[in-house]
Amino acid sequence: MVTYIVRRLITAALILLGASFLVYLLTAASGDPLEEFRASSAPNKQQLIDARTELLQLDTPAPLRYFKWLGGAAQCLIPFANSCDLGKNIAGQPITDALGHALIQTLTLVTGATILAILIGITLGIVTALRQYSTLDYGVTFMAFLFFSLPIFWVAVLLKEFGAIGFNDFLRNPDVPIASALAIGALAGVITAVAAGGAMGRRLLTGGVAFLFVSAVLMYFSATEWFKNPGLGPVVIAIAGVGIAFAVTLLSAGLKNRKALQSALIAVGVGLVVYFVIQPLLDEATFLMIVLLAVAAVLVGLGIGFLMGGYDRGQSMRAAALTSFLVGFLILLDRYMQAWPSYFNNSRVRGRPIATIGASTPNIEGDFWILSLDSFTHLILPTLALILISLAGYTRFTRASMLEIMNMDYIRTARAKGLSERTVVMRHAFRNALIPIATIVAFDIGGLIGGAVITESVFSVRGMGFLFLDGIQHIDPNPVMGVFICVAITAMVFNLIADLAYSALDPRVRVKA
Amino acid sequence: MAEDAGAGRGDAAGIEPILEARGLSQGQIVRKRFLGHSGAIIGLVVFAIIFIVAFTSVGYAGIPGWWKYSHEDVSPLVNDGAPTASFFPPAWGEHPFGQDRIGRDLFAMTMRGAQQSITIMIVIGLIAGLIGVIVGALSGYFRGWTEAILMRLTDVIIIIPALLLAAVMAQLAGRRDEGSWFASFASNNGVLAIGIFLGLISWVGLARLMRGEFLSLREREFVDAARISGASNGRIIFKHILPNAIGVLIVNVTLTMSAAILTETALSYLGVGVKAPDTSLGLLISQNQAAFATRPWLFWFPGLFIVLICLSINFIGDGLRDAFDPRQKKFNAKKAAETEAGPAPVTAFTELKDN
Secondary structure: OHHHHHHHHHHHHHHHHHHHHHHHHHHHHOOOOOHHHHOOOOOOHHHHHHHHHHHHOOOOOHHHHHHHHHHHHHHHHOOOOOOOOOOEOOOOOEHHHHHHHHHHHHHHHHHHHHHHHHHHHHHHHHHHHHOOOOHHHHHHHHHHHHHHOOOHHHHHHHHHHHHHHHHHHHHHOOOOOHHHHHHHHHHHHHHHHHHHOOOHHHHHHHHHHHHHHHHHHHHHHHHHOOOOOOOOHHHHHHHHHHHHHHHHHHHHOOOOOHHHHHHHHHHHHHHHHHHHHHHHHHOOOOHHHHHHHHHHHHHHHHHHHHHHOOOOHHHHHHHHHHHHHHHHHHHHHHHHHHHHHHHHOOOOOOOOOOOOOOOOOOOOOOOHHHHHHHHHHHHHHHHHHHHHHHHHHHHHHHHHHHHHHHOOHHHHHHHHOOOOHHHHHHHHHHHHHHHHHHHHHHHHHHHHOOOOHHHHHHOOOOOHHHHHHHHHHOOOHHHHHHHHHHHHHHHHHHHHHHHHHHHHHOOOOOOOO | OOHHHHOOOOOOOOEOOOHHHHOOOHHHHHHHHHHOOHHHHHHHHHHHHHHHHHHHHOOEOOEOOOOOOOOOOEOOOOHHHOOOOEOOOOEOOOOOOOEOOOOEEHHHHHHHHHHHHHHHHHHHHHHHHHHHHHHHHHHHHHOHHHHHHHHHHHHHHHHOOHHHHHHHHHHHHHOOOOOOHHHHHHHHOHHHHHHHHHHHHOOHHHHHHHHHHHHHHOOOHHHHHHHHOOOOHHHHHHHHHHHHHHHHHHHHHHHHHHHHHHHHHHHHHHOOOOOOOOOOHHHHHHHHHHHOOOOOHHHHHHHHHHHHHHHHHHHHHHHHHHHHOOOOOOEOHHHHHHHOOOOOOOOOOOHHHHO
């Protein structure tokens, strides 16, 4: 095992050396960094040319410059020496600083989108695999192909036009006409009816209920100007919490496990009490505090499950922990909604909350809630675009993997020995279907910091992709190399992790030592 | 499909009738399966229509087409450039897709862009397929040092970003003054050069897949048999192994091609692909995105064609994958439920109503 890892790492280092040499030469060969000065008529033209030649060491041939750069970069390998030198960019800024800043921007942009895309994609994939050849399956398959074929820059412009400008216009005077409310309700009803499955009567019933519910809620929102003063309130949290408790128990333990259901319901009750207690504390919130509260919520859930016990303590603990985490999320959401009006009327936002470019409103001031609402409104469009584009791959892959597993003999055995369908799907099929998915997820996480070059450029986020593109356009090898090295190293490390994970998850696969 | 052939013969309920049981040849089975895939057929028809219209309407390689404008002709604005095509009454009009600000015909520009995209896609498919097969076959068949060197080369190329190569090429193509053969080739055949360049880097995934296929196929008995009867390495590779790997090859070339369209449009959008005065679908969107509020059609039609081309290729690829997959014994929950005597297998969601 160790031999295998060492060998992989050495190969990776050699590949990295070769590829970085090629990238450096290609960037250097892609044009003339002095071109803008050559054509200029500035009186200090020669001075500018000399300055840039000096800065980029243009009088040294490119292969030699690469080795100079490599010498600096090699110092990054010395731990704690803090002598990392990746050169300077064309404006004289050290690359290490620029990379640090760009990395944060990129990670905030892509992390949420990737996690959501993975969660939604896997869920859709499993549901469509279980309902192969149903209307839902055909619909989702078609949508997956459609999203797969969308150019992201096109989607981005559409989102800006309808998601941002259109929605902001709507917020100025947020009333939903009855006709639109009915139309949206009808759409929701049709989708629910298709998704519900089962006999025709049951589908029509669920569809009808969804139609009435959505239309009524929209009319209520319109009448109370909910979109201007959104909020959940304890009643909605209680109802949604009970729903969550049932759903989580159904998936994780089965409703027949009464102890698990009771633990989850108790977790909802505790959450409601906490909702009132915690409000003053939340006014002073910081990011760290929210993280600690989330951890505390999970621990409380585990504790409730542990105390309830039952014949299978683990299941109760899991159900209660998941439920209390989700209820905690609802409380957080409610608090964000409370902060919405003051964000909406902020002098910098001026009633147009959904932003089309950038990562934050310039010079905005406010407490934690205002600032994080600000980054959410900036992230929402790029995140949506990225989810749409990457959803398809996960859906198709999970569906194929799940279909293959559902044909396995051990699934038939599990059914034959009388296990409930929930146990067969969640325990036997889903876990095994996750093995190949785990590897592509590892690949994708490795590719995360490469960022989304096009998405960043459309939404003017100054992340890794922007740094890379900017370097290429200015024929400036150092930023290009910096981004390339970061991306290549993470990609290779995660490739290795994917291979190791595969052999750890699937005992049939053994790494060659 | 052959509903009589496999009924009752399949080893389990819900598994589709096996076409192989009728003694059809491989080609016939694949063709039947492909023709039975309605998504793929629709994709094929849509792609054929776009292909024919795009290449005949504005002409190609000097041959004039039937459409009265070219992508460079400027004509007076009709109705402020709005599209003249309509469904009621069905009419084509002077400028069916509208005109841009200076009066160029959007239909001609879109068709020109579709030509470029399809050309690049085909060039990339051919080049990537060829290199991928050769590299994959050599490394999978000979293994040892050949494999080590070729696969490390693949690893190097796979991590070099396509954007960088495209930018380098765009810069080289831009230097018209310098007399190097590459620069002059690139500036004279813009689209072709981009296709060749992208083809030279997009073979890597294909090579890995082909290597995997060759690694497993070379251990099969028919290869041993061929070798014992004195077949040369070349004959074994091309006559014995390659036909068995052709399914994987065709399917993945198709998928590479659909990805290639998006790559080309993205590169043109970023300004390093096809450049003005020539046009491409990505370039049209990039040029016109600011005018979305005033002239939305300039934005809709090029995007629509990217999506249509890419979608149809993806559906064709899906159909091919289903057709070539030898393990195509689909589990069909619905059929299983209908044929089995006992209660239908309940799904996780029908449990909802029990409790």
